[in-house]
Amino acid sequence: MNSKKIDILAIGVHPDDIELSCAGTLLKQISLGYTVGLCDLSRGELGTRGNAERREIEAKTSANLMGAKFRENLNMRDGFFQIDTDHLIKVIEIIRWCQPDIILANALEDRHPDHGRAAKLVKEAAFLSGLIKIKTIKNKTEQLAWRPKQVFHYVQDRNTNADFVVDISEFMLKKMELIDCFSSQFYDPESAEPQTPISLKNFRDHIRAKNMWYARDIMTDYAEAFRVEKNIGVNDLFDIQ
Numbered sequence: 001m002n003s004k005k006i007d008i009l010a011i012g013v014h015p016d017d018i019e020l021s022c023a024g025t026l027l028k029q030i031s032l033g034y035t036v037g038l039c040d041l042s043r044g045e046l047g048t049r050g051n052a053e054r055r056e057i058e059a060k061t062s063a064n065l066m067g068a069k070f071r072e073n074l075n076m077r078d079g080f081f082q083i084d085t086d087h088l089i090k091v092i093e094i095i096r097w098c099q100p101d102i103i104l105a106n107a108l109e110d111r112h113p114d115h116g117r118a119a120k121l122v123k124e125a126a127f128l129s130g131l132i133k134i135k136t137i138k139n140k141t142e143q144l145a146w147r148p149k150q151v152f153h154y155v156q157d158r159n160t161n162a163d164f165v166v167d168i169s170e171f172m173l174k175k176m177e178l179i180d181c182f183s184s185q186f187y188d189p190e191s192a193e194p195q196t197p198i199s200l201k202n203f204r205d206h207i208r209a210k211n212m213w214y215a216r217d218i219m220t221d222y223a224e225a226f227r228v229e230k231n232i233g234v235n236d237l238f239d240i241q
Contacts, residue, residue, distance in 0.1 A: 006069055007034040009100035009148075011091075013118035014044040014078065015059040016182040020198075020207065021154040022104050023066065024168025024175040025224050030067050031171075037098050038063050038071040041091075041118055042078040049193045050184025062181035065174075070098075079114060083121045091125035093136050096143040103148045107156040108227055119153050123229070126151050150232075155214075155225040157197075162225035164232070165214045167241070169221040172211065176204065 010026055012018040018026070018038055026036050040059060043052035050058075056073070063071035074090045081087055095103070105122040106115040128134055130147025137143065155162060168175065180186070187201045197203070208222070215223035218241040234240065 004037065004070060004097065005035075005099045006037045007100065008036045008102045008104065009039060009095065009098055010036065010104040011039045011041065011106070011118070011122050013041045013076075013081075013106055013114045014047070015040045015055045015073075016044070016062075016179070016185055017106060017115070017156065018104075019062055019175070019178045019182065021107075021156050022224055022226075023178045024171045024211070024222065025104070025154075025166045025226075026066060026068070027171040027174055027178075028166065028168055036066070036068050037100070038066075038068045039094055040071070040073045041076045041081065041121075042114075043073060043075065044078055046078040047185065048196045049191070049199060054184050055182070058182045058184060062178045065181065066178055081114075081117070081121070083117065083124065087121060088125045088128060089136060091122055092129045092134065093138060093143065095126060095129040095148065096136060096146045097138060099146045101149050103151045104226075105151055105153050107158070107160075108153050108229075109158075109160075111157040115156055123151055150228070153227040153229075155210075155227065159210060159213065160225075160227065162214060163228045165218060165223040165225045167215065167218060167220045167223050168211065169215070169223075172208070172222040176207070179204070179207065 010018045030036055044055045045052040106118040108119050109116040126148050130145050132145045187199055211222040214225040
C-alpha cells in the first residue's frame with residue numbers, strides 16, 4: 001500500500017458497521033470536500049447470514065457508491081481478535097498509512113461484544129500511532145508517527161446519550177442505499193437462512209427511527225449520534241445547533 005492521506009478514516013469491526021452507524025455523516029463530509037477512507041477489521045465471517053466472500057463484494061460496492069477513497073480489510077478474526085501487540089500494530093499501520101485527522105470508530109459499548117472491544121483497540125492504536133519510538137514498516141519504508149486529532153465513536157445497536165449529533169437529513173436516502181448493498185444481511189423473503197435481529201422485515205424502519213430520534217433535539221429530520229472521551233473545543237457558541 002502506498003501512502004494515501006485522507007481527512008477521515010471510518011473503522012468498523014464488521015463490514016456494514018460503518019454503513020449502519022455513520023454513513024450519513026461520511027456522505028455529508030464528502031459533499032463538503034473532505035476525503036474519506038474505510039477500514040473493516042474483520043471479514044464478518046461469523047455472521048449468521050451470508051459469508052465472508054459475499055460480504056467483501058458488498059463492502060466494495062458500498063464504498064464505491066459512497067465515494068470513499070479506499071476500503072481496506074485487516075483480516076482480524078471475527079469474534080476472537082484481541083487487544084494485543086499484533087492487533088494494535090495492524091491498526092497503527094493503517095493510521096500511519098492514511099494519516100487521518102479524524103477517526104470514526106465502533107461504539108464504546110454495545111450488544112455485540114466485538115463493538116466495544118474494537119472501540120478500545122482503535123482508541124489505543126490511535127494514541128500509540130503518535131509515539132515515534134514505535135516503529136512500523138510498509139513496503140520496506142519506515143512509517144512516520146501520526147496521531148489523529150480526534151477519535152469519535154458512533155452509536156450502534158443500543159441507543160445511548162450522545163455527546164453530539166450530525167444532521168444527515170439530506171443524505172438519509174443514500175445512506176439507506178449503502179445499507180442495502182449488504183443484501184446478505186437483511187430481510188429477504190426468499191432466504192432460507194436463519195433470522196437475525198437485523199434481518200427482520202422492519203429493521204430498516206428501526207434505522208430510520210433511530211436517526212429520527214437523535215434528530216429531535218436539533219429539530220431536523222435525521223441525525224447520527226457520536227460519543228467522545230475527551231472534551232471538544234468550540235470556537236463560536238453561535239455555531240452550535
